[in-house]
Amino acid sequence: MAVKVKRPGIDAVIAADLRILNHIAQLIESEIPESRRYHPVQMVQYFARSLAKETDLSHELRYMQRFARLYDGHGFLHIPKVFPAYSNRQILVQAYIDDTLLKNIAIDALPPDTGRALATHLTDALLSMILQQGFFHADPHPGNIFIGHEGRITLIDFGLVGQLSPSRRQEIITLINALIERDQFAMQFVLSNWAQDQLPDEDMLGADVLEMMMNYENMSMKDLRISQVINDITQITRTHGLTLPPDLVMLFKCLITLDGVVKRLDGNFELVGHAKPIVQNILQQRLKPRTLWRHGKIQAQLLAQVADQFPQNLLRLSRRLQKGQLGINLDIARLEQLNNQLDKITNRLTMGIVTAALIIGSSIVMNINAGPKMFGLPFFGLIGYLLAFANSLWVIWSIWRSGKH
Numbered sequence: 108m109a110v111k112v113k114r115p116g117i118d119a120v121i122a123a124d125l126r127i128l129n130h131i132a133q134l135i136e137s138e139i140p141e142s143r144r145y146h147p148v149q150m151v152q153y154f155a156r157s158l159a160k161e162t163d164l165s166h167e168l169r170y171m172q173r174f175a176r177l178y179d180g181h182g183f184l185h186i187p188k189v190f191p192a193y194s195n196r197q198i199l200v201q202a203y204i205d206d207t208l209l210k211n212i213a214i215d216a217l218p219p220d221t222g223r224a225l226a227t228h229l230t231d232a233l234l235s236m237i238l239q240q241g242f243f244h245a246d247p248h249p250g251n252i253f254i255g256h257e258g259r260i261t262l263i264d265f266g267l268v269g270q271l272s273p274s275r276r277q278e279i280i281t282l283i284n285a286l287i288e289r290d291q292f293a294m295q296f297v298l299s300n301w302a303q304d305q306l307p308d309e310d311m312l313g314a315d316v317l318e319m320m321m322n323y324e325n326m327s328m329k330d331l332r333i334s335q336v337i338n339d340i341t342q343i344t345r346t347h348g349l350t351l352p353p354d355l356v357m358l359f360k361c362l363i364t365l366d367g368v369v370k371r372l373d374g375n376f377e378l379v380g381h382a383k384p385i386v387q388n389i390l391q392q393r394l395k396p397r398t399l400w401r402h403g404k405i406q407a408q409l410l411a412q413v414a415d416q417f418p419q420n421l422l423r424l425s426r427r428l429q430k431g432q433l434g435i436n437l438d439i440a441r442l443e444q445l446n447n448q449l450d451k452i453t454n455r456l457t458m459g460i461v462t463a464a465l466i467i468g469s470s471i472v473m474n475i476n477a478g479p480k481m482f483g484l485p486f487f488g489l490i491g492y493l494l495a496f497a498n499s500l501w502v503i504w505s506i507w508r509s510g511k512h
């Protein structure tokens with residue numbers, strides 16, 4: 108038995124750190140407008156969520172159960188058996204693995220064949236998790252990999268696990284295939300799909316993707332490092348002001364870690380080249396009549412649903428049009444802001460006109476030699492002038508104040 112225990116008191120420390128981090132992110136977001144496209148606050152929230160999962164061992168237990176089910180009876184991939192009855196959020200009990208951790212193996216002393224076989228198996232295991240299951244171990248470093256007899260690979264430490272939606276998985280498959288086939292347009296299509304709220308300039312994006320692809324053209328598959336591809340993609344998205352979807356972070360982390368490990372096991376290992384048959388197999392599966400029929404059936408059902416409701420929806424729409432009730436959503440917050448501003452402008456104008464009227468009125472009154480007097484001048488004329496003077500001060504002050512904003 109191996110028992111993993113959460114460090115006591117760690118929750119309070121993490122919570123305090125996250126509060127500070129969140130505060131800093133809010134500060135950055137409000138003070139540096141350019142930072143907003145990276146969504147610092149959202150980033151901290153995402154980080155907090157994955158950290159919460161990582162420190163709650165019941166998640167890890169469930170992930171291990173799911174992986175064990177998926178890879179039950181697999182040729183070389185093994186997941187330690189877990190004991191839910193003895194585990195909770197703080198304690199994870201699992202079968203003891205009596206093999207050697209990869210980090211304790213002198214890789215340089217291994218026969219080249221063994222190194223290559225291990226690299227191949229590890230890559231197969233992780234690519235299958237990513238591309239076929241969309242559910243993968245995101246931290247496959249040598250401290251989390253046991254190597255046993257006849258190349259049995261046991262993965263431990265499922266604290267960091269990545270998940271990809273079916274559509275995201277599809278995009279990754281298209282992307283890897285684009286890389287293998289040097290298909291610039293497919294690559295551009297996926298990248299521009301990843302732009303969350305911004306629309307990229309397709310011509311410029313195309314030019315940058317083409318340049319990236321041309322760089323790879325002179326490279327053999329052996330030298331094409333996945334970390335460099337990820338770096339280039341991140342660079343392109345940054346130049347075009349695009350934000351990568353946060354679920355890709357786990358995938359990138361997994362691939363970069365895997366790339367480092369397999370390169371150490373076999374200096375000539377082609378990670379991207381190795382993905383080729385897997386990716387093309389999946390693509391071929393997709394074109395099989397049975398898959399097409401299944402997908403087609405789902406689409407047809409959706410279409411039937413739309414068609415079914417179409418007449419009612421059309422009727423409702425036309426009725427509303429006739430009654431002039433077709434509402435359009437407006438940005439109310441902006442509208443209110445505009446309203447406030449209009450209010451201010453009107454107030455200032457009114458005050459200006461009243462002031463002008465007071466001055467003219469008082470001047471006329473000053474010339475009439477009747478009514479009560481003060482300092483030898485007509486009393487009402489004098490009052491008018493004083494009021495006009497006070498109003499002018501207000502108008503000037505209000506213009507000066509708004510000019511400062």
Ligand SMILES: Nc1ncnc2c1ncn2[C@@H]1O[C@H](COP(=O)(O)OP(=O)(O)O)[C@@H](O)[C@H]1O
Nearest residue numbers: 109111187201202203204208250251263264266
């Ligand atoms: N099932 C196991 N059998 C044997 N040793 C284990 C097992 N699980 C973990 N260990 C040992 O404990 C270390 C830390 O476990 P791990 O799950 O990776 O925790 P952490 O999240 O702290 O990295 C491993 O590197 C390994 O030496």
Ligand SMILES: [Mg+2]
Nearest residue numbers: 250251263264
């Ligand atoms: Mg670990």
